[in-house]
Amino acid sequence: MRVHLTLLIALIPLALYGQEQPLVFRGARLYPISQPPIERGVLVVQHGKIVAVGPEGEVTIPAQATVYDVTGKVIMPGLVDTHSHIGRVEGGDRSAPMHPAVRTLDAIDVRHSSVQRARAGGITTVNVMSGSGHLLSGQTVYLKLRKGNTIEDLLYCKDPLTEVCGGLKMANGTNPQGDPPFPGTRAKAAALVRQQFLKAVAYRRKIEQAKGDPEKMPERDLDMEALLEVLDGRRIVHFHTHRHDDILTVLRLKREFGFRVVLHHVSEAWKVADEIAAAGVPCSIIILDAPGGKLEAAEIRMENGAVLEKAGVDVAIHTDDLITDSRWFLRSAALAVRAGMSPEKALEALTLAGARMLDLADRIGSLESGKDADFIILSGDPFSIYTHVEQTWVEGQKVFDRADPEDRKYAVGGAGVFEDGDTFVHEAH
Amino acid sequence: MKIWSFLLTLGLLVSSARAQLAVRADTVYTMAGAPIENGVVLVRDGKIEQVGPAQTVRIPEGYRVLEAVVVTPGLIDAHSVVGLAGILNYDHDQDQLDTSDPIQPELRAIDAYNARERLVEWVRNFGVTTLHTGHGPGAVISGQTMLVKTRGETVEEALVDSVATVAATLGPMVERYFRSPGTRAKAVAMLRAELLKAQAYRRKLRASDPARRPEPDLGMETLVRVLDGEIPLMITAQQVPEIMAALRLQREFGFRLILDGAAEAYLVLDEIKQAGVPVILHPTMVRPRGETVNATLETAARLHEAGIPFAFQSGFESYVPKTRVVLFEAAMAVANGLPRTAALEALTIQAARILGIADRVGSLEPGKDADLVLFDGDPFEYTTHVCGVIIEGEPVHETCR
Numbered sequence: 001m002r003v004h005l006t007l008l009i010a011l012i013p014l015a016l017y018g019q020e021q022p023l024v025f026r027g028a029r030l031y032p033i034s035q036p037p038i039e040r041g042v043l044v045v046q047h048g049k050i051v052a053v054g055p056e057g058e059v060t061i062p063a064q065a066t067v068y069d070v071t072g073k074v075i076m077p078g079l080v081d082t083h084s085h086i087g088r089v090e091g092g093d094r095s096a097p098m099h100p101a102v103r104t105l106d107a108i109d110v111r112h113s114s115v116q117r118a119r120a121g122g123i124t125t126v127n128v129m130s131g132s133g134h135l136l137s138g139q140t141v142y143l144k145l146r147k148g149n150t151i152e153d154l155l156y157c158k159d160p161l162t163e164v165c166g167g168l169k170m171a172n173g174t175n176p177q178g179d180p181p182f183p184g185t186r187a188k189a190a191a192l193v194r195q196q197f198l199k200a201v202a203y204r205r206k207i208e209q210a211k212g213d214p215e216k217m218p219e220r221d222l223d224m225e226a227l228l229e230v231l232d233g234r235r236i237v238h239f240h241t242h243r244h245d246d247i248l249t250v251l252r253l254k255r256e257f258g259f260r261v262v263l264h265h266v267s268e269a270w271k272v273a274d275e276i277a278a279a280g281v282p283c284s285i286i287i288l289d290a291p292g293g294k295l296e297a298a299e300i301r302m303e304n305g306a307v308l309e310k311a312g313v314d315v316a317i318h319t320d321d322l323i324t325d326s327r328w329f330l331r332s333a334a335l336a337v338r339a340g341m342s343p344e345k346a347l348e349a350l351t352l353a354g355a356r357m358l359d360l361a362d363r364i365g366s367l368e369s370g371k372d373a374d375f376i377i378l379s380g381d382p383f384s385i386y387t388h389v390e391q392t393w394v395e396g397q398k399v400f401d402r403a404d405p406e407d408r409k410y411a412v413g414g415a416g417v418f419e420d421g422d423t424f425v426h427e428a429h
Numbered sequence: 430m431k432i433w434s435f436l437l438t439l440g441l442l443v444s445s446a447r448a449q450l451a452v453r454a455d456t457v458y459t460m461a462g463a464p465i466e467n468g469v470v471l472v473r474d475g476k477i478e479q480v481g482p483a484q485t486v487r488i489p490e491g492y493r494v495l496e497a498v499v500v501t502p503g504l505i506d507a508h509s510v511v512g513l514a515g516i517l518n519y520d521h522d523q524d525q526l527d528t529s530d531p532i533q534p535e536l537r538a539i540d541a542y543n544a545r546e547r548l549v550e551w552v553r554n555f556g557v558t559t560l561h562t563g564h565g566p567g568a569v570i571s572g573q574t575m576l577v578k579t580r581g582e583t584v585e586e587a588l589v590d591s592v593a594t595v596a597a598t599l600g601p602m603v604e605r606y607f608r609s610p611g612t613r614a615k616a617v618a619m620l621r622a623e624l625l626k627a628q629a630y631r632r633k634l635r636a637s638d639p640a641r642r643p644e645p646d647l648g649m650e651t652l653v654r655v656l657d658g659e660i661p662l663m664i665t666a667q668q669v670p671e672i673m674a675a676l677r678l679q680r681e682f683g684f685r686l687i688l689d690g691a692a693e694a695y696l697v698l699d700e701i702k703q704a705g706v707p708v709i710l711h712p713t714m715v716r717p718r719g720e721t722v723n724a725t726l727e728t729a730a731r732l733h734e735a736g737i738p739f740a741f742q743s744g745f746e747s748y749v750p751k752t753r754v755v756l757f758e759a760a761m762a763v764a765n766g767l768p769r770t771a772a773l774e775a776l777t778i779q780a781a782r783i784l785g786i787a788d789r790v791g792s793l794e795p796g797k798d799a800d801l802v803l804f805d806g807d808p809f810e811y812t813t814h815v816c817g818v819i820i821e822g823e824p825v826h827e828t829c830r
Contacts, residue, residue, distance in 0.1 A: 117717075289757055290551050292516030293749030298547075322716050323749055328761075334811035339830070385764045385809050412765060413725040415696065418717040 022046040022062040023396065027071030031382070033352045034366035043075055045373035048395035053367045070377060074387075076347065077366055078124025078145075078374030078394065079329050080354030082284040083238065083264050083318035086114040086326065091130020091138035091169065097182045097189075098196055101222035102138035104130050105165060110143075110154050113410070113419045118326035119145050119400040120411040121319075122376040122389040125156075125355070125364055132171035132240040135183065135193055139226060140238055141166035142358050144374075146394050156360065164234050167262075167358070168226065171240035172249055173296050190249055197257045200227035236260045236359060238284070242267040242296035251279045262357045264318070266308075267291075267300035273311035282314035282357050285349075286324065287332040305349065306340030315345065316354040327411060334383040347382060449473050450822060451488040452801055454500040460778040460792040470500060472799040475822035480793050495817060495824070499808055501773060502793050503558025503800030503820065505780035506755045507709045507740035508663070508689055510565040512542045512549050512577070516751050525565035525745065527572070531607045531616075532623050534655075535647035536572030538563030539591050542584040544577075548752050552743065553579035554826050555754045556802035556815050559589065559781075559790050561709075565745045566598040566665040566690070567606045569619050573651065574663065576786060578800070580820045593784060594663035594687060595655050599671040600720050617674045624682050627652035661685040661785075667692040667711065667720040676704045687783060689742070692724040698735040707783045708732055708739040710775075712753045713761040715744065729759075729775070730766030740780035741772075760809035769809065805829060 023045050030041030032053055042059040044052040052059045061067065087108035092099025108128055109115075118126060129140035142165065143154040157165035172189055176182060183189035203224040210216035218224075229235035237259050239250045247266060254261050263269070263283045269276060276283060285308070291300045301307075308315045317332050319325065324332060333346040341349075355365025363372050373396040380387040389411070392400035401407050409417045450472040457468030459480055469486040471478040479486055488494060515522025524541040527533060542562065543549075552560070563574030574594045581587035599616050610616035630649040636642050643649070654660045664675040667690045679686040688694070688708045692715065694701060701708065710729055715721045732739045741762070743753040759772045767775075781791025789798050802808075803817030814829035 288750040289754050290548060290750040290752045292548060292751030293518050293746065295517050295519070297749050298516050322718065325714065325716065328714065331811060338812050338814065383812055385760045385811055388764075412727055413717055413723070415693070415723045418722050420718055420722045 020047070022051065022065040024061050024065045024067040025070050025075060025377070026056060026061075026067060027069050028073040028075045028377070030367060031074065031076040031347055032367040033077055033348055034368050040071075041075070043367060043375065045393075045396045048373055048397075050367060050369050050371050050373050052369050073390065074378040074380060074382060075367070075375055076378065076382060077351045077364065078376055078392065079122045079350045080316070080352075080358070080360075080365060081118065081123045081126045081319050081321070081326065081329060082262065082316045082354040082357050083286075084118065084123075084126045084128055084321045084326065085131070086112070086118050086126065086321050087128055088112050088114070089128050089130055092134050092136075097134050097176060097192060098136035098223075099134065099138045100136055100168065100196075100224075100226040102130070103141070103160065103165075104128055104138055105141040105151055105155065105160060108141065108143075108151050110148055110151050113417065114321065114326070115145065116400070116407075116410045117418065118321065119392045120389065120402075120407065121326040121329045122378075122392050123319075123326055123329060124374040124376075124392060124394050124399075125358070125360065127167065127238065127318075127358055129167075129169040129238060132169070132175040133178075135170060135172070135176045135189055136196070137169045137171070139166050139235075140169050142360065144372075144394060145392075145399060147397065147399050164229055167236040167238045168230055169238050169240070173240070173242050173246045174294065175240065186246065186249070190253065193253060194256065197227065197231075197253075200224055200231055201257070204228055204231060230259045231257065233258075233260050236262060236357070238262050238264055240264045242300075244268040244271040246296075247272050248275060251275065251281065254279065254281065262316075265297075265320070266304065267297050269304045270301050270307040271299075273307050273313060276308070277311040277313050282316065282353070283308055284316040284318050284354070284357055286318055286320050287335045288324070302335055302339035305336035305346065309341055309345045314353055314356065315341075315349050316357050317346075317349040318354070330382055330387070330389070331385075334385075337383055343383065449478075449489070449492045450799070450819065450824075451492040451494045452497065452500055452803065452819070453483060453494060454497040454803070456499050457793065458499065458501045458773055459794065460502055460774060461794045468500070470793055470799075470801060472801075472819070472822045475799055477793055477795050477797050477799050479795060495803060497803035497816060498806050499804040500793075501556070501802050501804070501808060502777045502791055503798075503802055503818070504556040504755060504776045505559040505561070505740065505784070505791065506552060506557045506743050507561050507780040507783065508574075508742035508744065509552075509560050509562045509752065510745050511552060511560060511743065511752050512544065512546050512562050513538065514565065514745065514751065515543065516547050518748065518751060525563075525571070526567045526606065528568070528606050531569040531603065531610065532619065533568065533572055533648065534570045534595050534651040536564055537591070538573050538575040539584050539588065542575070542577065542587070544581050544583050544587045549579050552752060552754055553818055553820075554815060554830055555756050556808075556818060557755060558800040558802070558818065558820050559786070561593055561742075561780075561784055563593070564596045566596065567602055567745075569597060569599075569603060569610060569616050570623065571596045571598065576784060578820050580823070580825055589786060589789065592651075592654075592660055594661045595651060596663050596665070598665040599674055600665075600667055602665070602667075602720060613670055613674070617678070620678060621681070624652065624656070624678070624684075627656055628682075631656060655684050656682060658683075658685050661687045663687040663689050663709070665689040668723070669693045669696050671720075672697055673700065676700060676706065679704065679706065690721075690744075692721040692728070694737075695725060695728050695731040698731060698737065702735050702737050706737075708737055709742050709783065710739050712742060712744045712755075713758040713765070714753070726761060726765035729762035729772070733767055733771045738779055738783060740775050740783050756808065756815075760811075763809050772809070
C-alpha cells in the first residue's frame with residue numbers, strides 16, 4: 001500500500017506535464033537526420049521525449065497510445081535556429097563596445113508575436129542574441145520554444161545564476177566601428193578584444209592562486225565571470241564576421257585564447273573555406289536572396305553551404321530574423337541545395353549541426369529515442385516551395401497547428417497579427 | 430577551300446551572339462494561350478519568329494538549338510530601384526532618393542542608372558529581363574521611373590522607355606526622410622497643391638498670348654504630362670488610409686493611377702476594383718514591420734480572385750539583402766493560394782500591360798522581343814535552376830543557377 005502511494009505521488013508531476021499518454025505518429029516519411037530517411041515511419045513520444053523511431057512494423061505501438069495517421073506527411077526534427085533576434089531582444093548599450101556581463105535573457109519578450117512567428121516556421125530551438133553593433137554585445141540565450149508566459153518557461157538552463165544559459169555574441173568588421181570608445185579600425189577592434197581577454201586570463205590566474213581561500217579571491221566581476229566561462233570552454237562565442245580577412249582574425253583570436261567559437265554569417269567563407277576547415281571551426285551561415293546592403297555582404301554567395309560542406313566544415317544555417325523571416329527557414333536550406341549543397345547536409349544544417357553549435361546535440365537535433373520530442377510535421381518535401389509547416393511540437397506538446405485559424409495567421413500574416421517593433425536595426429545583422 | 434571553311438566557321442561564331450535560335454522545351458508558357466507541351470520557339474534577329482508544338486515548327490538550318498524543361502517569357506520586375514540603388518549601400522551608390530525636397534518630379538531615372546551595377550546582373554540571372562526601375566519610394570514625389578532591359582553597358586543600350594511613371598509616396602515612410610510632411614494628411618495636402626499648380630501651369634501654357642505663357646519648369650512640365658494621362662502616377666501606399674487617399678486623389682485629378690505596395694489592399698478590394706486601378710504588389714515576403722506590418726502572403730491570391738490586375742515587384746530594400754528577386758516573391762504567392770498561371774501572368778504579360786509595354790514584351794508571340802527564360806524544372810521550385818536567359822535574341826546567361 002505504501003509502495004503504491006509513492007508511485008502515485010511520483011506520477012503526479014508527469015500528469016501535470018500533460019502528456020502521460022504515449023503519442024504515435026505513423027505513416028509519414030521520417031527524416032531522423034541521424035540516420036537515412038524512413039519511408040513509412042513510426043514516431044513514438046511520451047513524457048516529452050522520443051521513445052521510439054523506426055519503420056512501420058518494426059516499432060511497437062504502445063497500448064493506450066493516441067495514434068495519429070500522418071500518411072503522406074513528412075516529419076523531421078524541430079528546426080534549430082543558431083542566430084535570431086526574435087522577442088524584441090536587447091543587449092548592451094552604447095556606453096562601451098564590450099558588455100560580457102549583459103544577459104539578453106533579461107530583455108526578451110517571449111509573448112511577442114515574433115516568437116509565435118518562429119514556431120510557425122517550425123523552429124523549436126533558437127539562439128537569441130543582441131546585435132552586431134558592438135565588439136561584444138552580450139550573452140546570448142538558448143531558448144526552447146515551449147508555450148510559455150515568461151522567459152523562465154523557455155530557458156534550456158534551470159538556473160541562470162549557476163548555469164551557462166547561452167553563448168557570447170561578438171562581432172568584427174564594420175558594424176562595431178564607431179567613435180570612441182568604439183573602434184575606428186579593424187586592428188583597433190582586435191586590440192580591444194585581446195586586451196579584454198588578457199584581463200580575463202589574469203582574473204582566472206588570481207582565482208587559481210587563491211586555491212579556494214575566500215580571503216585571496218578577487219572581487220566578483222560579472223564581465224570577468226562571463227569571459228571565464230568562455231575561456232573554460234563552457235560558453236561558446238558566436239562571432240558575427242563577413243569579410244575573409246575578418247574571418248581569419250577570429251581564427252587568430254581563437255588560437256590565442258583557446259575559446260570555442262562558431263563563425264556566423266561568414267559571407268566570404270567561400271574564399272577561406274580551407275582555412276576554416278583547418279581550424280576545425282563550425283560555421284552558421286545565412287542564405288540571402290541577393291548580395292549587398294553593405295560592403296561586407298557584397299560578395300556573399302548562395303554557394304557558401306556547398307563550398308563549406310566540400311571543405312569538411314560543420315555547417316548550420318540561421319535566419320538572423322528579421323533579416324530573413326523565421327517562417328521560411330526551410331527555404332534557406334532549399335536555396336543552399338539549389339546552389340549545390342547536398343540535401344542531407346542541408347537538412348542537418350537546420351537541425352543537428354545547429355544543435356552541436358549550441359552544445360545541445362545530446363538533447364535535440366535528431367529523431368532518436370531519448371531525445372526531446374521536438375519535431376515538425378510538413379505537408380511534403382522539406383525543400384519544396386509548396387510545402388507548409390503543418391504542426392510544430394515541442395517536448396511532446398503541440399505549439400503550432402496550421403489547421404487552427406488562430407495559429408495559421410502567424411504563418412500567413414494579416415491585420416493586427418504581428419506587433420511592430422521586431423528587432424531590425426542596422427546593427428542586427 | 431580549307432581557309433574558306435575556317436572563315437565560314439569563324440563567321441558563324443562571331444554572329445552567334447545574335448544567332449538565330451530555336452528553343453525547345455517540354456513546356457512553353459507563351460502567356461498568349463495555353464502552354465505548349467513539347468514546344469519550340471524560333472528566334473530571328475532579336476524577335477520571336479514562330480512559336481508552336483515541335484511537330485509543326487520546322488527548325489531551319491543554321492539555327493542554334495537550346496533545350497529546357499520549361500520556357501517562359503522574360504520576367505518583368507514591375508517596380509525596383511536596381512541600377513539606382515547600388516549593392517554597397519553607401520551614399521555614393523544610392524541614387525534612388527534625393528532628400529533636398531519632398532517634391533521633385535523633374536528627376537529623371539535615365540540620369541542615375543548604372544547599367545553595370547552588379548545587382549542588374551544578379552536579377553537577370555534569375556530570369557528578370559525587364560526592369561521597371563528609377564526613383565524609389567520615400568518622397569511625396571521622388572522623381573521619374575523608366576523601363577530597361579537587364580542588358581547593355583549604358584542606359585541608352587538598356588532603355589525601353591525613358592519615362593514610365595512619376596513616383597509618389599504617401600504614408601509614414603515619407604516622414605522618415607523629411608521634416609515636412611510630418612503627417613499623412615500633410616503629405617496629401619502637399620500633393621494636391623502641387624497638382625493644382627500643375628493644372629494652373631497647363632492653363633497658362635495654352636494661353637493664346639505667348640507673353641502670358643509660363644517660364645519653362647521641368648517639374649511642372651512632367652506633372653502636366655501626368656495630368657494629360659500621358660504618364661501614370663505610381664503612388665506607393667501600403668496602409669488603408671494611404672490607399673484610400675490615392676484613390677481620392679485620382680478621382681479629383683483624373684490621372685492614370687498605379688497603386689504600389691498596397692500591403693493592406695485585401696481590406697479594400699472592392700474600392701480598388703471599383704476604381705479600376707492596377708496594383709504593383711509589395712514583395713510577398715516583405716518584412717511584417719512598419720507600414721507593412723499587416724502584410725499577408727495571400728494578398729496576391731485575393732487580388733487575383735477579385736479580378737484586380739497586379740504585378741510583382743522587388744521593391745526597395747534599405748539593408749541586407751539589397752534587392753529581392755521577383756521570381757522568388759511570385760513563388761511564395763503561389764505557395765499561398767495564387768494559381769500558377771496567374772503568377773506567371775503577373776510576372777510577364779500582366780506586368781507588361783500595367784507598364785504599357787505589352788506590344789514588345791510579356792509573351793512569346795511572333796514579332797515581340799525575343800526575351801526568354803529557360804528553366805530545368807518548375808520555375809517556382811526552390812531547387813529549380815534558371816539555365817538560360819535570352820534578351821532580344823542574345824543569350825546573356827547560360828549556366829544553371
